[in-house]
Amino acid sequence: MGVADEPKKPWDGRFTEATDAFVEAFTASVTFDHVLAPYDIAGSIAHATMLEKVGIITGNEFKQIKSGLEVISKEIESGDFNWSVSLEDVHMNIEHALTRQIGEIGKTLHTGRSRNDQVATDIRLYLRDQIDQICIKIRQLQSGILNLAQAHTETIMPGLTHLQVAQPIVLGHHLMAWFEMIDRDHHRLQDCRKRVNILPLGAAALAGTSFPIDREFTAELLGFDGIMDNSLDAVSDRDFAIEFTAAASLLMMHLSRWSEELIIWASSQFGYIELPDRFCTGSSIMPQKKNPDVPELVRGKTGRVFGSLTALLTLMKGQPLAYNKDNQEDKEPVFDTVTTLLQCLTAFADLIPAIIPHKDNMRNAALKGYSTATDLADYLVRKGLVFRDAHAVVGKLVTIGIECGKDLSELSLETLQSRSALIESDVFNVLTLEGSVNARDHPGGTAPAQVARAITRARARISD
Ligand code: ARG
16 A cells, blocks of 8 residues: 555644544554445545536536546556555545545535445445345356256255254255255345445435435435435444345355365265365375365355454444444455355355265165155055054164164065064065155155256246
8 A cells, every 4th residue: 555645634624733643543444445445436426416416516526526536546446546544544535636636626525425424325335236246156156056956856865864864865955955045145135235225425424414415316326226314324324234244144154054064075984075176175294185175164264254243233232323433343344244255155156066976875875874764654654554653663673674784675575564564565665765755746845856846946036
């Protein structure tokens, strides 16, 4: 960050001594809020457009302000702009540069606004943009999930509860569970966007302004859906940032759970999947190691997003109306959350379609854990036994299976009949993995035909 010449403070008129050097650095935000520059400039151009429309500035003044801001925008983009800590924040840096660029006219830009409504506008514009980027990444990830799920509507694996083999499912069905979670995240972010996209500008410091501004016009210029109705609320509200980090926390919680699962699945003990080499790292000492670093890091980064949510909630909980300097602390948690989310979604959108399922290992695992025991109990119910008794019969048969090291489907008909005379030779259709998954043939169930239909419905949902 370059250092500009020592500028005067806008509040110098009221003060008799210069700001303490430590206080200047301590209270400055430009080291991080310079990220808001494109939004600050867009907001200023819209504000100036409105000032001209209502006759507060002339057409000529507007033209000079606009072209001055455009020059500054290019300087910032190319890295030629000198940010000054003594100008505190992105807003005062840009305004100061404008006055240097176009002279006294630059000073008219701040008419009818304050940094309080300006900064609230900037963060909303920034967050609206970032939510759109995040939602694009979510859709990429979802389409990757759908493609993988489509290729595995018949790949059988054990479904787990308590991390123990429970019932057979198909991999496509399992993947679609993640699709649904991520889809809810998309909904939540879209919903949050509605409350982000309302204009605070015009609230000025806190009470509104004595100038005849046209807030609806500014809102329209900036693509906001409306204006905030109360000026005190407009400058002090950060609910939208908290909502965003809350939605982000849920999304990260999903990615973290999924990461944990991928790490387990890729272990030699499970061996359900292989992660592509380009997503893994090795060990500097153990030649055999292939570590699932990317999902591990996603799981790890979840903590910082939860931390940001806690930071923002705590930031707001003690603040009386209206704006307080505390609010300057809203930016870093929001920025960090955005960066983390975009990185983790990029990693997952790339990783998920590239995972290589080991179908045989999945199938063998499903064969091992008596995963069709519930199917046998259901079979006995269909033959007339009540479920609790059926449960007990099958429990005994599982014990016999464990004793002789055989799956239920490998027990002889006589052995099966020794526990219930209701069992006939048609039982073996029920005891196969295919029979089990095909039987769960209703919307939301794991039957391959149902999973294929769920994927078709999901494709339509994400193409809206
Ligand atoms: N840098 C400040 C922030 O991020 C801008 C608003 C400053 N307003 C004030 N009254 N000091 O919140």
